Amino acid sequence: MNCPYCTNLNTRVVDSRPGKIEFEVRRRRECQACSRRFTTYERVEQSPLMIVKKDSRREAFDRGKVLRGIQKACEKRAISVNMIEEMVEAIEQELRESNEREISSKVVGEKIVGALKKVDDVAYVRFASVYREFKDVADFIQELKGLLPKECPPIEFDQLVDKVVDKADDRS
Ligand SMILES: [Zn+2]
Secondary structure, three states, rough: OOOOOOOOOOOOEEEEEEOOOOOOEEEEEEOOOOEEEEEEEEEOOOOOOEEEOOOOOOEOOOOOHHHHHHHHHHOOOOOHHHHHHHHHHHHHHHHHHHOEEEEEEEHHHHHHHHHHHHHHHHHHHHHHHHHOOOOOOHHHHHHHHHOOOOOOOOOHHHHHHHHHHHHHHHHH
């Protein structure tokens, strides 16, 4: 980094702090030759990640959307804000590390389904029921049955189905 005043190459970082936007660092530097100070902004180079929707339209990956989807599925469940943020973080990282420029929205949805499945059955079924658009209640119950312990009393099972169906109705 050349000094903007005397073009000397040797500068020293005197202060470093996060910038106003994400992935940006603001650095205060001092020239070793003339001792004048200047500011630089350093950003991580990120190629835009595009999401291909069902109808082939593209839109930029929106971390907020993933967050909202997961939050909604986790409503009133014993899942901390930290856990939700970690899920979003892990999903975004996986998508970016795949090095694909374009990713189908289906892949994103399945990643969310997979992350929720590891954390909470109800949150998982809520999300999957809306996302996968189970064709009928039979499909849906099949999916639920696989999740429940065999000794689960029928009454509890019915309540769970009701709960999830209500939730899915809310959103349709
Ligand atoms: Zn200088």
